[in-house]
Each structure stands twice: as structure tokens, then as C-alpha cells.
Amino acid sequence: xxxxxxxxxxxxxxxxxxxxxxxxxxxxxxxxxxxxxxVVEDGATFEANAQKKAExxxxxxxxxxxxxxxxxxxxxxxxxxxxxxxxxAGEPTDYAANNSKLLRELAGGxxxxxxxxxxxxLASPAGKVxxxxxxxxxxxxxxxxxxxxxGYDPLFIPDGFAQTFAxxxxxxKNKISHRGRALxxxxxxxxxxxxx
Numbered sequence: 001x002x003x004x005x006x007x008x009x010x011x012x013x014x015x016x017x018x019x020x021x022x023x024x025x026x027x028x029x030x031x032x033x034x035x036x037x038x039v040v041e042d043g044a045t046f047e048a049n050a051q052k053k054a055e056x057x058x059x060x061x062x063x064x065x066x067x068x069x070x071x072x073x074x075x076x077x078x079x080x081x082x083x084x085x086x087x088x089a090g091e092p093t094d095y096a097a098n099n100s101k102l103l104r105e106l107a108g109g110x111x112x113x114x115x116x117x118x119x120x121x122l123a124s125p126a127g128k129v130x131x132x133x134x135x136x137x138x139x140x141x142x143x144x145x146x147x148x149x150x151g152y153d154p155l156f157i158p159d160g161f162a163q164t165f166a167x168x169x170x171x172x173k174n175k176i177s178h179r180g181r182a183l184x185x186x187x188x189x190x191x192x193x194x195x196x
Contacts, residue, residue, distance in 0.1 A: 001024065001025055001026070001064070001193070002025070002026045002027075002028055002063050002064070003022075003025045003026070003027055003028070003063070003064050003065070003066055003193075004027075004028050004029070004030070004032075004033075004057055004058070004061055004063040004064065004065040004066070005017075005027055005028070005029045005030070005065075005066055005067075006029075006030055006039070006053040006054055006056075006057045006065050006066065006067035006068075007029055007030055007067070007068070008029065008030045008031050008038070010031075011150040011151075012068070012179075013029050013031070015174065015177075015179055016066075016068075016179065016183065018170065018171075018174055019174045019179060019180050019183045019184075020183050020186075020187070022187070028063070030057065033057075033060070033061060036057060036060050036061070039052055039053045039056045039057070041053070041069065041083070043069075043083065044083065045083065045119075046069040046070065046071065046082075046083060046117055046118070046119035046133075047069075047119050047121070047131060047133075048069075049067075049069035049083060050067045050068055050069040050119045050120060050121035050131070051067075051121045051123075051129050051131075052067075053065075053067035053069070053121070054066065054067035054121040054122060054123035054129060055121075055123045055127060055129060057123075058123035058124065058125050058127070059125075059127070062125045063125060064122065064123070064124055064125065064193065065122070065123045066120060066121070066122050066186075067120070067121050067123070068118055068119065068120050068121075068179065068182065069083065069118075069119055069121075070085070070116065070117060070118035070119070070178060070179060070182075071083060071084070071085030071086070071116070071117060072085050072102075072114055072115075072116055072117075072151075072152050072156070073114060073115050073116075073117060074102070074105075074106070074112075074113075074114040074140060075111055075113045075114060076106060076109050076111040076112065076113075077105055077106070080105075081098070081102070085098070085151070085152070086098075086151070088101055088102065089101045095150060095151055095152075098151070098152065099144060099152060099154065099155055102140065102152065102155065103142070103155070106140060106142075112139045112140045112141070113137070113138075113139055114137075114138060114139060114140050114156065115135050115136060115137045115138065115178070116135065116136045116138070116152075116156065116177065116178035116179075117133065117134070117135050117178055118133060118134045118135075118177075118178040118179045118181070118182040119131060119132075119133045119182070120132050120133070120134075120182045120183070120185075120186050122186070122190055122193070130189070130190065132182055132185040132186045132189050132190075133182055133185070134177075134178045134179060134180065134181030134182030134183070134184070134185060135178055135181065136158050136176060136177055136178040136181065137158065137159045138156050138157050138158040138159050138161075139156075139157055139159075140152075140155050140156060141155055141156075141157055141164065144166075145163075145164045145166060145167055146163070146164045146165070146166025146167035146168075147166060148165075148166045148167065148168065148169075148170065148173075149164075149165045149166040149168075149170075149173065152165075153165035153166035153173075154166040158176055158177075161176075165177065
């Protein structure tokens with residue numbers, strides 16, 4: 001079976017491929033379909049954006065499509081950057097600028113609790129959509145640490161750990177990350193698709 005991953009983000013695709021580990025599936029991505037237009041992520045929630053991407057690409061390709069929307073929610077910022085995580089400092093996506101803006105917004109603040117969230121939407125070619133989600137609680141530190149990962153990884157330390165996501169080996173991060181937890185839930189909830 002072919003499963004289309006609704007992303008052109010190579011980092012996200014590599015992470016999903018590594019975590020999903022579903023040998024029965026042939027994974028494709030939006031990169032394999034260059035003529036499909038980008039889906040505008042203008043939903044107010046992670047669920048809305050994931051659903052919009054999954055439905056649009058399933059419709060365009062006739063393939064089962066898995067889409068995610070994920071981001072960082074910082075308690076002291078009322079849940080921001082949230083659905084705007086990738087473009088927090090503006091367009092186009094700039095990880096360094098996003099991290100700088102986050103540090104400016106939190107400067108001097110004592111409450112640095114945060115979580116990464118990931119919502120996965122699986123759309124059938126017929127248009128039926130299902131959801132699972134995953135979360136990883138943690139805190140934002142004051143200085144960038146680590147060279148791995150991407151996005152806010154150098155600033156986020158998950159609860160119970162001393163390393164940032166960017167300092168952790170990839171396999172260790174994938175076991176506890178929001179995306180790892182969402183994909184683990186997907187393997188259970190959608191076993192008939194991922195294990196067929």
C-alpha cells in the first residue's frame with residue numbers, strides 16, 4: 001500500500017519515516033507530486049490544518065494521506081506560537097528568527113513551561129478523516145543548545161530530561177517527542193492500514 005505524507009518539509013519527512021517504521025507501506029511525500037499546489041494552513045487549530053492538508057492531497061492523488069500539524073505551545077504566551085510555530089517570525093520559515101523571537105518574548109519571565117503538540121489526520125481517498133494526537137511537556141531554556149533536530153529543538157527540554165531535543169540522539173528524541181507519540185498512537189488506532 002502507498003501512504004502519502006502530506007509534507008514538503010524534508011526534516012519532518014525523515015522524522016516520520018524513521019518513527020513510523022511500517023515496512024508494509026510504500027511512503028511517498030508531497031515532494032513526489034510537484035504539480036500539487038501547497039495547501040494554505042490557515043486553520044485556527046492543529047486539527048483544522050492537518051485535516052485540510054490530508055483531505056486536499058488525498059483528493060488530488062487518490063492515495064491514503066497522512067498529514068500532521070504540529071507546533072510549540074508556551075504557557076506564558078497564552079499558547080503561542082501554536083499554529084503559527086513555523087512562521088512565528090514571519091514568512092518564509094526561518095528557524096533562527098523564530099527562536100530569537102521566542103527568546104525575546106520570554107525574556108525576564110519565570111514561567112517557561114511549554115509543550116510540543118502534533119495532530120495527525122489520516123484521509124482516505126473517499127474523504128473519510130481520522131485523528132490522533134501526541135504531546136511532549138517540557139520547558140524553554142534561555143540559550144540555544146545542541147546541533148540536532150530542527151525548529152525549536154535547541155530551546156526545548158522535555159520533562160524528566162536534562163538535554164534539549166537538539167542535544168538528544170535522534171532515536172531517543174523520536175521515542176518521546178510529540179510526533180513520536182502521535183505516530184505510536186496512529187499505529188495502534190489505524191493498525192489495519194499501517195500493518196496490512
